[in-house]
Structure formats: structure tokens, C-alpha cells
Amino acid sequence: MKATIPGLLLLAALALLPAVSGEYYVNLGSQMLIAVIFASSLNLLVGYAGLTSLGHAAYLGLSAYIAAWLALRLGLGHAMAAPLTLLATTAIGGIFGWIALRASGLSFLMLTLALSQVVWGLAYRWTSVTNGDNGLSGLTRPAPFGIDMENSNAYYWFVLSITAVVLVVVGRLVNSPFGASLRGTRDQARRMSSLGYNVWAIRWCAFVGASFVGAVAGLLYVYFHKYVHPSVLSVTASAEVLLSVIAGGAGTLAGPAVGAVLVVLLKNYASGYVERWNMLLGAVFVFIVLVMPHGIVPGARSLLARLKEKRA
Amino acid sequence: MTAALEIKGLRKSFGGIAVTQDVSLTMQPGERRLVIGPNGAGKTTLFGLISGEIRPDAGSIRIFGEDVTKLPVRARARCGLARTYQIITLFPKDTLAHNVVLGLLALLPLRLDARTDLSRHAALHDRAVQLLDGVGLAGKALHRVCDVSYGEQRRVELALGLAQQPRLLLLDEPLAGLSQDERVVVQRLIAQVPRETAILMIEHDMDVALEFAEQITVLHYGQVIVEGDRRTVVDHPRTREIYLGH
Amino acid sequence: MQFWLTQTLNSLALGGLLLLLSSGFALIFGLMRIANLTHGALFMIGAYVAASVARAGWGFAMAVVLAGLATAAIGGLFERLVLRRLAGNAQAQVLATLGLSFIAADLCLVLWGGDPIPVSPPAFLSGPASLFGFSFPSYRLAVIAVALVAAVVLYLLLERTRLGARIRAGVDDMPMARAVGIRASALFTSVFCLGAMLAGLGGAFGGPMLSAYPGLDADMLPLALIVVILGGVGSLMGTFIASFIIGFVYTFGTALVPDLAYVILFLPMILVLAFRPTGLLGGARA
Numbered sequence: 001m002k003a004t005i006p007g008l009l010l011l012a013a014l015a016l017l018p019a020v021s022g023e024y025y026v027n028l029g030s031q032m033l034i035a036v037i038f039a040s041s042l043n044l045l046v047g048y049a050g051l052t053s054l055g056h057a058a059y060l061g062l063s064a065y066i067a068a069w070l071a072l073r074l075g076l077g078h079a080m081a082a083p084l085t086l087l088a089t090t091a092i093g094g095i096f097g098w099i100a101l102r103a104s105g106l107s108f109l110m111l112t113l114a115l116s117q118v119v120w121g122l123a124y125r126w127t128s129v130t131n132g133d134n135g136l137s138g139l140t141r142p143a144p145f146g147i148d149m150e151n152s153n154a155y156y157w158f159v160l161s162i163t164a165v166v167l168v169v170v171g172r173l174v175n176s177p178f179g180a181s182l183r184g185t186r187d188q189a190r191r192m193s194s195l196g197y198n199v200w201a202i203r204w205c206a207f208v209g210a211s212f213v214g215a216v217a218g219l220l221y222v223y224f225h226k227y228v229h230p231s232v233l234s235v236t237a238s239a240e241v242l243l244s245v246i247a248g249g250a251g252t253l254a255g256p257a258v259g260a261v262l263v264v265l266l267k268n269y270a271s272g273y274v275e276r277w278n279m280l281l282g283a284v285f286v287f288i289v290l291v292m293p294h295g296i297v298p299g300a301r302s303l304l305a306r307l308k309e310k311r312a
Numbered sequence: 313m314t315a316a317l318e319i320k321g322l323r324k325s326f327g328g329i330a331v332t333q334d335v336s337l338t339m340q341p342g343e344r345r346l347v348i349g350p351n352g353a354g355k356t357t358l359f360g361l362i363s364g365e366i367r368p369d370a371g372s373i374r375i376f377g378e379d380v381t382k383l384p385v386r387a388r389a390r391c392g393l394a395r396t397y398q399i400i401t402l403f404p405k406d407t408l409a410h411n412v413v414l415g416l417l418a419l420l421p422l423r424l425d426a427r428t429d430l431s432r433h434a435a436l437h438d439r440a441v442q443l444l445d446g447v448g449l450a451g452k453a454l455h456r457v458c459d460v461s462y463g464e465q466r467r468v469e470l471a472l473g474l475a476q477q478p479r480l481l482l483l484d485e486p487l488a489g490l491s492q493d494e495r496v497v498v499q500r501l502i503a504q505v506p507r508e509t510a511i512l513m514i515e516h517d518m519d520v521a522l523e524f525a526e527q528i529t530v531l532h533y534g535q536v537i538v539e540g541d542r543r544t545v546v547d548h549p550r551t552r553e554i555y556l557g558h
Numbered sequence: 559m560q561f562w563l564t565q566t567l568n569s570l571a572l573g574g575l576l577l578l579l580s581s582g583f584a585l586i587f588g589l590m591r592i593a594n595l596t597h598g599a600l601f602m603i604g605a606y607v608a609a610s611v612a613r614a615g616w617g618f619a620m621a622v623v624l625a626g627l628a629t630a631a632i633g634g635l636f637e638r639l640v641l642r643r644l645a646g647n648a649q650a651q652v653l654a655t656l657g658l659s660f661i662a663a664d665l666c667l668v669l670w671g672g673d674p675i676p677v678s679p680p681a682f683l684s685g686p687a688s689l690f691g692f693s694f695p696s697y698r699l700a701v702i703a704v705a706l707v708a709a710v711v712l713y714l715l716l717e718r719t720r721l722g723a724r725i726r727a728g729v730d731d732m733p734m735a736r737a738v739g740i741r742a743s744a745l746f747t748s749v750f751c752l753g754a755m756l757a758g759l760g761g762a763f764g765g766p767m768l769s770a771y772p773g774l775d776a777d778m779l780p781l782a783l784i785v786v787i788l789g790g791v792g793s794l795m796g797t798f799i800a801s802f803i804i805g806f807v808y809t810f811g812t813a814l815v816p817d818l819a820y821v822i823l824f825l826p827m828i829l830v831l832a833f834r835p836t837g838l839l840g841g842a843r844a
Contacts, residue, residue: 052652054595102832106593110787111831114824117780121820177417177433178426184403184414191401194363196389196476198420235776239595239656246653276668282660285653286640293643293650 003280011164026152027224030151032264033156033163034220039244039256040170045252046242048174049206050186054109054238055116058096059211061233062119063089063218068136068228069129078142084162086215093211097204113235135229139222149223159220166213171253173209183204183251243281247288247302249295314377316341316480316510322361322371324534332355332368333534339527341376341479342507346521347514349531350554355514356398358531359482362512363395364388369475375480389418392479395468398488398514402457409453410469412440415475440475447471447501470501474509481505483513487520495520522546530554563692565813566806571698571767573805574705577798578760579778580785581712582753584797588729589749591648592641595655598779599662600629600754604761605770606666609675612765620679625762627756632662633754637747659775663680667772674693674772697766700773704763708756709798728791781808784827827834 018026042056066088070081100111123130130136141149149155173179184192185199193199222228231237240263248259266284270277292299317339324332331354341343347355360366362373364385372381375391383391383433402411417423422433431437441453447467452460457468466486473481486502487495499520505511515521522528528545530538540550545551579601584596595660604625612619636658644650678684679697687696716722726743727735736742768774785804789796804823811822 046649052649099832101827106587106791107787107831109593110783111828113780113783114828114831116820118459118824118828121818121824125819172429173426175429175431176426177422177428177430178424180410180414180430181417181423187403187405188401190365191397191403192414192418194365194395195384195415195472196386197423198386202763235780239660243656244651246649250649276664278660279664281670282662282664283656285657286661289650289653289657290640290643295649 006238010180011160014160015157018156023152026156028154028264028268030152030159030220030224031268032261033159034217035241035260035264036257037163037166037220038214038217038241039248039260040166040253041210041217042208042241043245043250043256044170044173044182044206044213046245047252047255048182048186049203051104051203051206053100053112053210053241054235054242055096055114056210056214056241057233057235057237058112058116058119059089059093059115059214060218060221061123061228061230061237062092063215064222064228064232065123065130067219067222068139071139072136072237073211074131076094079138080142082142082219085219086212089215089218090208090212093215094204094208097207097211101200101203113238116233116238117235120230120235121296123230123233130230133230135227137227139226139228141223141226155224159224162216162220167253167257170213174253178202178205217252240281242296243285247285247295249297249299250299252295255295255297262296313341315339315374316343316376317362317512318372318374319362320372322358322373323369324357324361324366325369330360331534335371335531335534335536337529337539339480339510339512341510343510343527344524345510345512345527345529345532346525347512348516348518348521349537352533353531355406355531356484357534359395359484359512359514362482363393371545389476393482394473394476394478395482396473396482396484396486398484400462400465400469402465402468402472404458405456406459407454407456408444408449408471409437409440411457411468412443412471412475413437415472416440416443419476420530443471443475444468446474446504447498455488463490463497466490466494466498467501470498477506478509480510480512483511483515485514485516485517487517499524560692564694565809567694567698567702569806569809570802571701571805572809573802574701575760575764575767576781576805577705577787578756578763580782580797580801581709581775581794582756582760582787583782584786584791584794585725585749586791589725590641590746592651592655593783594753595652595779596636596659596662597753597757597782598775598777599659599666599832600633600757600762601761601778601782602666602770602775603632603662604629604758605677605765605768605774606670606675606761607758607766608762609677609770610670612677613675621765622759622762626759629758630751630755631762632825633747634747634751637750641750642743642746644831659779663772663775666725670770672730672772672794675770677769679766701763701767705801708759713794723746781823784824788827788830 017029021234038060041059042053045051045053063085067081067085070076070084076084096115099115100108103111124132141155147154149158156274181192181202182195184197185202244259244263245256247262248257249255263281266277266281270280288296315338317337319335319337321344322335323330324331335358347358349355351485357366361368364383365382368381372379374380375388375393378391380388381389403414416436416439441450443452445452447470449464449467449471452464459463471484473483483502488497490498495517504513513521513524522542525542527541528539529536530545530551532554538545538551579597583594583597586592607628608621608625611624612618641651644654683697683700683756685696686693687699716726724735724740727740728742728745732742741804781804785797785800789798789800807826808823812819813820
């Protein structure tokens with residue numbers, strides 16, 4: 001892979017974060033990485049399959065809630081709870097995908113929103129299971145190989161390694177034959193059918209993959225916060241991750257990462273200086289869309305290309 | 313010998329308009345057949361019915377003996393069917409080679425691979441370049457479709473159509489919009505298509521078409537009016553009546 | 559009996575509000591293929607503006623008018639300054655309308671604070687009315703009447719005026735409409751203003767029923783989307799019928815099975831879409 005050396009360098013640099021900064025920044029780093037995983041999962045749908053979803057928060061939320069419930073109500077240990085959570089969430093993703101893919105375009109968007117709203121509504125109202133507006137708390141972090149993850153640095157490295165794995169896997173998928181066929185269905189679905197591809201099945205697989213990676217983000221999220229609240233399933237949450245993907249640059253590997261980091265930064269810093277950071281977030285996105293309609297990463301690339309041309 | 317294509321009593325209406333009326337047609341393997349008719353005669357609809365993008369109201373379609381009438385579009389490629397489009401539908405931001413690779417990949421188990429890098433599969437890439445060479449575009453294999461000329465894109469359409477070594481190829485106005493020189497090039501390429509592939513072509517340019525065709529079907533208002541070899545059709549009074557000339 | 563009648567009335571009234579909200583969304587999407595995700599926020603702005611104007615003592619009628627004008631202006635400016643530049647890039651448009659909805663929602667928080675603002679209906683409508691021996695809040699009856707009037711006006715606008723003819727032509731076939739000389743850019747701005755105004759009016763009329771509160775936008779937007787998809791894109795009659803269907807489903811659902819309200823609301827839509835992707839009456843591609 002062409003990006004291997006810079007990638008490894010970046011990984012090394014990121015791994016050094018705990019050595020150069022305090023707990024606050026390390027935790028911020030963990031949050032950013034979780035957001036990067038989540039945005040990358042949605043990018044499979046939005047960027048590579050060409051399917052815009054406004055209900056992706058469902059998979060992060062379902063995963064978080066299921067993990068919490070398995071631990072708190074059934075008392076399962078992490079070794080059991082984590083795989084079960086991923087399995088359950090991905091299975092639901094498969095069912096939701098089947099439903100949503102009955103349509104396309106606006107109807108698809110609407111179905112994804114509707115499905116995630118149903119989950120949100122259940123999280124709010126089914127208080128006997130989800131504790132409603134109070135959320136579920138009292139969770140613990142896993143301790144793989146006996147390493148104590150309650151320590152921020154340890155958890156950060158854990159999240160960093162998972163992020164690296166996710167990005168490598170997603171990168172591979174996107175450049176693989178399957179990835180090529182996925183992009184084909186995005187660009188010329190009709191042609192792909194006549195060539196012999198099963199367009200529906202390809203899209204469904206992308207949907208399932210996206211929900212799986214979203215579920216991974218959900219697990220890391222709930223371990224980090226040790227708490228989950230219905231707001232994690234809201235339309236706003238789905239909108240934020242969609243914004244990160246599009247603003248960063250859908251259909252690129254780096255785009256969603258850039259977008260996710262931007263959102264987390266804005267949330268954390270702007271709220272310190274600006275009372276209403278949502279407004280700032282919205283303004284930033286409208287600005288990006290006017291200046292770089294395809295997102296930051298493609299925009300930056302074409303800017304660089306133009307600068308190179310001018311010099312040549 | 314099993315017919316390459318056997319259509320019986322095909323019917324299709326949109327709203328109240330009968331676009332295809334009781335069309336029957338048989339093609340032998342390797343045959344070169346032309347479908348002609350004035351605008352609105354139902355030629356492209358016929359192609360849509362054969363490829364599966366349009367469902368018939370009645371009638372049957374068999375490709376090399378297999379009844380494909382109820383099969384979805386994607387399944388027909390496996391029966392040896394390929395088609396090109398009147399309006400170019402390539403993958404614009406991808407290279408010419410990648411376009412052809414997508415065609416090659418479609419029927420291979422490799423298409424399910426989600427782990428290995430596609431660019432490592434040299435054999436696939438080489439075969440794609442070979443096919444592009446067949447249409448005289450090997451030199452531009454790494455150019456993006458959006459960066460090559462219209463005439464070259466038409467040739468890529470042809471290469472994509474041939475990528476899967478189809479037994480039945482539907483060419484929908486392959487010469488549309490081409491300059492005189494480009495026409496000659498594409499015409500020659502079509503003539504060079506291997507004999508194993510039966511070709512059903514829609515075309516308006518009569519000189520070119522008549523030179524190509526062994527058999528001709530004339531459609532008018534969705535019905536087959538005249539059918540037969542070149543001589544038969546050209547001399548037929550109804551053909552002259554309906555449509556002959558540019 | 560009173561319960562059922564009251565809930566029926568509430569359903570019709572909510573349906574009326576949804577009609578105002580959704581017809582605007584449907585017009586914008588039908589003509590410009592833009593899923594205006596700011597629509598919920600426009601409804602909320604309408605509610606807040608009307609609430610403020612009413613509290614300032616200018617009267618309910620003035621409140622409604624100013625709310626409509628305010629949202630129309632916001633819509634028009636947004637269309638001209640932002641959306642116009644993004645024609646053809648659907649993802650960018652989604653980003654833009656989402657971004658604006660975030661801005662609008664926070665702006666409302668800044669201007670009006672975090673507490674819900676109750677809105678009083680106009681004095682002559684604040685008491686109960688008596689029909690067939692049962693009593694109903696007369697305001698809700700008025701909302702139903704307003705929605706029906708609006709539906710008729712909208713219908714006449716689309717079917718009997720030149721603007722309407724141009725809109726219908728554009729919805730059917732934009733390239734062709736352009737080819738016969740219809741000026742797309744002016745039309746787009748007009749329709750976006752009209753759609754935004756309808757949402758604002760919906761919010762203004764909705765004030766006495768729902769109050770103006772933060773989060774009203776996030777509550778209303780999914781409802782608008784459901785109505786439009788259920789009714790079928792491109793069909794005003796579909797939007798009309800679906801508005802009242804959803805009004806009923808939501809009202810009775812919340813009254814009878816509050817815990818499952820969201821499931822009740824979205825389930826029929828999911829079922830309809832799963833088996834009839836073009837919606838109940840729609841023919842147009844969504």
C-alpha cells in the first residue's frame with residue numbers, strides 16, 4: 001500500500017501523545033479516534049456505495065446499549081459481551097439494510113432515519129430496559145490480557161490500535177475487487193447490473209459492513225464513557241456524523257477522519273469559547289460546502305494540484 | 313443447432329401505448345442481424361426487453377435455449393449476453409483499463425474478494441489492456457474516461473461489451489455521434505468481432521448498416537414489418553414505403 | 559365518547575399543521591430535488607416569531623403574517639446565497655441544509671432561551687366551542703379550517719395560475735421546462751420562499767397547540783419526511799391524505815400507547831415504503 005510509510009509514521013506520532021500531554025488531551029484523543037472509526041463506517045455507505053443515510057447513529061447506539069445491558073443486566077463479562085454485541089448489532093444492521101434498500105434516494109434516506117428513530121424512541125420510552133432519560137451507567141472497561149483500561153493512556157492506546165486496524169481493513173476493502181464493484185454500483189448501477197453484478201447484494205453487504213464497524217465504534221464509545229444515554233441515537237447524532245463524512249470528503253479514506261476530528265475539536269473547544277457551538281458547527285459546514293463542495297480532503301488535493309501546475 | 317436468440321410473441325405497452333406488438337425473431341449463433349425502423353419504432357425497447365431492463369407483458373425470450381423471460385438483468389450476462397448503450401454509460405472518473413476490468417470481474421469469483429488489492433491482479437489488468445488494444449486504445453489504458461474523446465469512449469463501450477466474450481452482443485447505435493473517420497474505425501472493429509459472437513445491432517446509418525448485416529429486421533410502430541436478408545428487405549415494397557435512406 | 563372525539567379533533571388539527579409543514583417540503587423537493595432538512599427549523603422559527611409578536615401585543619393575525627414573512631425571507635436568502643451554488647451536488651445540498659438547521663436551532667436558543675414559550679390563541683378562539691352537544695377547543699377547529707383553506711389555495715395556485723403552471727412543468731420535466739423558456743432560477747427562489755413560508759405558517763398556527771420550544775425542529779422534521787414519502791413525492795393529494803393519516807397515527811398512538819409512540823409512528827411508514835417505494839399515491843421517482 002502506497003500509504004504505508006506515512007501511515008506508520010502517523011501511527012507512531014499518535015502513539016506518543018500520552019508522553020507529551022496530560023490526561024485531558026489523551027481522553028480527547030480517544031474521543032477523536034472513536035469518531036474517526038464511526039465516520040469511516042458511514043463513509044462505506046455514503047462515499048463508496050453512494051447511499052446517504054441519516055440514521056447511522058442507530059448502530060453506535062444499539063451497540064452501546066446492548067453492551068451496557070449485557071454487562072449490567074445479565075452480568076456478562078467483556079469477553080462474552082463484546083462479541084455478542086457486535087453480532088447482535090450487525091444482525092440488526094442486516095435487517096435494517098434489507099428494509100432500507102427496498103428504496104433509493106430520498107426514500108432510502110427517510111427509511112434510515114425512520115429506523116433509527118424507532119430505536120431512539122425505544123431507548124427513551126422502554127425505561128424498564130434502557131432506564132430512559134437517565135441512561136445506563138456503572139459500566140466498566142475491559143481488561144484484555146490483564147491490562148487495566150481504566151487508565152486513560154492504556155485506553156487511548158487500545159483505541160488507537162483498533163482505529164489502525166479498522167482503517168487498514170476499510171482501506172483494503174475499498175481497494176479490493178469488491179470495493180471496485182461497490183464504487184461501480186455508486187457510479188453506474190444500471191451498467192453494473194447488465195454486466196452481471198448483483199447490485200442489491202453488493203449494497204446490502206456494504207450496509208452490513210457499515211453497521212459492523214459502527215458497532216465497533218459503539219463498543220469503544222460505551223467503554224470510554226462508561227455511560228449511555230438516548231441522545232446517542234438522536235437525529236442530531238446521525239446528522240453530525242453525516243456532516244463529518246461529507247465535510248471531510250466522502251469517498252476518500254482520509255476525508256471522514258478529517259471531518260470527525262474537526263467535529264470533535266469544535267465540540268470541545270468551541271463550547272469553551274462560544275456558548276452555542278452547534279451554530280458554529282453548522283456555520284463551518286455551510287462554509288466548507290461553499291468553498292470546497294466535495295469536502296476538505298478532495299478540496300485540499302485539488303488546491304495542491306493547482307499550485308503544482310502554477311509552479312510547473 | 314440451438315438458436316442464439318429466440319423471441320416469440322413479445323408484447324409491451326406503456327400506459328395505453330403498445331410499444332412492442334407481437335415481435336418474433338430468431339437469430340443463429342454467429343449471425344449478424346440489424347434492427348432498423350423509424351424513430352419510435354420500438355428498437356431500444358426491444359433491446360431493453362432482451363436485456364431484462366424492461367419486463368414484457370407477454371411472450372418469451374430464449375438465449376441459447378435458456379428461457380430468460382423471467383430472469384433479472386444480472387442473470388442474463390451469465391447466459392452470454394452483453395450490450396452497449398446508445399448514451400455512453402462508462403465510469404467517467406476511472407481509467408479505461410479499470411472500466412474494462414469491471415467488465416471482466418463481473419463473472420469471476422474474484423469479485424467477492426474484499427481483502428486483496430485489485431491492482432495486484434496483473435492478469436486481469438493485462439487482459440483489459442489486451443481488449444483495449446483490440447479497439448486501438450491500449451496506449452490510453454491509464455487515461456480516465458472523462459479525459460478521452462467521445463469517439464474513443466465509444467470504442468471503450470465496445471471493448472466493455474466484448475470483455476466477457478459474449479455469445480450474443482446487443483449494439484445500440486454504436487456509431488451515434490461519430491465523425492466520418494471515427495465511423496470507419498468503429499465499423500472495422502465491429503467487423504472484426506469473432507464469429508462466435510452473434511450481433512444484434514440498431515443503427516441509423518444505412519450504408520454502414522447494410523454492409524454489416526446478414527439479416528435485417530424492420531420494425532415499425534412496434535411490429536415486425538419485414539424480415540430477411542439484405543436483398544429481400546431492400547427490395548421489399550413496404551421497406552421502401554416506410555423507411556429507407558438516411 | 560368525549561375522549562374519542564377529542565382525540566379525533568386533535569388528530570385533524572395536527573394533520574392540518576403537518577399539511578402546512580409538509581406541502582412546503584414536497585414543493586421544494588418536487589421541483590428542485592432538494593431534501594430541505596432545514597424545514598423543521600423553519601417551522602420552529604415560525605412558532606418563535608409568532609410567539610414573540612403575540613407577546614408584544616401585536617395580535618395573533620400580525621404574528622402569523624410576520625412569521626410567514628420571516629421564514630419566507632430566510633428561505634429565499636438561503637436559496638439564493640447558498641443552495642444555488644450547489645446545484646447538482648446532492649450531498650453538498652444535504653450538508654448545507656443540515657448545517658443551516660444547526661445554525662437556526664442554536665440561534666433560536668440564543669434569542670429565545672431554553673424554556674418552552676406557551677402561546678395563547680387569539681381571544682375569540684380561546685374558549686371551547688360546542689358541537690352536537692360535545693365541547694371542543696375552538697382553536698383546534700380553527701386550525702383545521704385554516705389548513706383546509708390553505709390546501710384549497712395551494713391547489714388553486716398550482717392548477718389555475720401561471721406560477722402554478724410553471725411549477726408543475728418544472729416538477730414534471732425541468733430540462734423541458736427550461737427549453738420552453740421557463741426561468742428556472744427565479745422559479746426556484748419563489749418555490750423555496752413559498753415552501754419556507756408554509757413551514758413558518760405551520761409553526762405560527764402550531765404555537766397555541768405545541769408551544770415554541772427547543773427541539774421542536776427535530777420533532778417536526780421526521781414527521782414532514784414521513785408525510786411526504788408516505789403520500790408520494792410529486793402528489794399534493796398524497797401529501798394531503800398522508801398528513802391526516804400521520805396526524806391520526808401520532809395522536810392516537812401517543813394517547814393509547816405512549817411507550818410505543820415512535821414505533822407506532824414509523825412502523826406504517828416503514829411497511830408502506832418497504833412494499834410500495836413510491837408511496838401511497840406517488841408516481842415520481844423519489
